[in-house]
Amino acid sequence: MFQNAKYIKGLTDIKDQPDSRPIVLLLGRSNVGKSSFINSITNRKSLARTSQTPGKTVVLNYYLIDDTFYLVDAPGYGYAKRSKTDQDNFVIMLENILMNASNLKLVCLLIDFKVGPTTLDLETCEFVKSLGHTPIVIATKLDKIPKTKQYKQMKDIKMKFHDKIDIYAISNLEKQGLDDIRIRIMEGF
Ligand SMILES: Nc1nc2c(ncn2[C@@H]2O[C@H](COP(=O)(O)OP(=O)(O)OP(=O)(O)O)[C@@H](O)[C@H]2O)c(=O)[nH]1
Ligand SMILES: [Mg+2]
Structure with a gap:
């Protein structure tokens, strides 16, 4: 599971998707x-670029996993230095993939x-839901909270999402x- 990963391409419009794999x-x-x-789930050191200058990519980056499906890395939102045009394009691109990618x-x-x-995270969650998808939440940087405080933090996060969402x-x-x-990803196919 998740043995092979390869970068395919970056695109701004889903009509340019490589094929119809999930x-x-x-x-x-x-x-x-x-x-x-993307790097850690595929056991890679540097498949996907981890950036020092955040928010630079304004394309959807497609990574083919095990010839089975694509992980799609979207540009980060809430990047203050992004131009108005880039920001507008980002929202259009996001709507496009959420509404039209079957x-x-x-x-x-x-x-x-x-x-x-x-x-902004909560707003994005609502936005995704409003377009018919139920997202799962992946909370990163667990290592930054001491083990003894992780349970309470998880509880607080769940509360902020009104317990209605799966959080990892x-x-x-x-x-x-x-x-x-x-496992969750594989269950979805
Ligand atoms: N401690 C810790 N640091 C992490 C973890 N995940 C990512 N980082 C660090 O956080 C920084 C940003 O990580 P990226 O993976 O580049 O973040 P990104 O969401 O792709 O950012 P953009 O491409 O700008 O949207 C890097 O310095 C990573 O090393 C984690 O689980 N724990
Ligand atoms: Mg990135």
């Missing part, structure tokens, strides 16, 4: 760990476990919590 979309704020997640099987909303969901806590750094998500 896709799993990763959404989240800049710097939350989307690219790192091969979209799962939307993963990445949030920072330590920070918890921001207003992971660490890309320590490779924790990844198997449950691999």
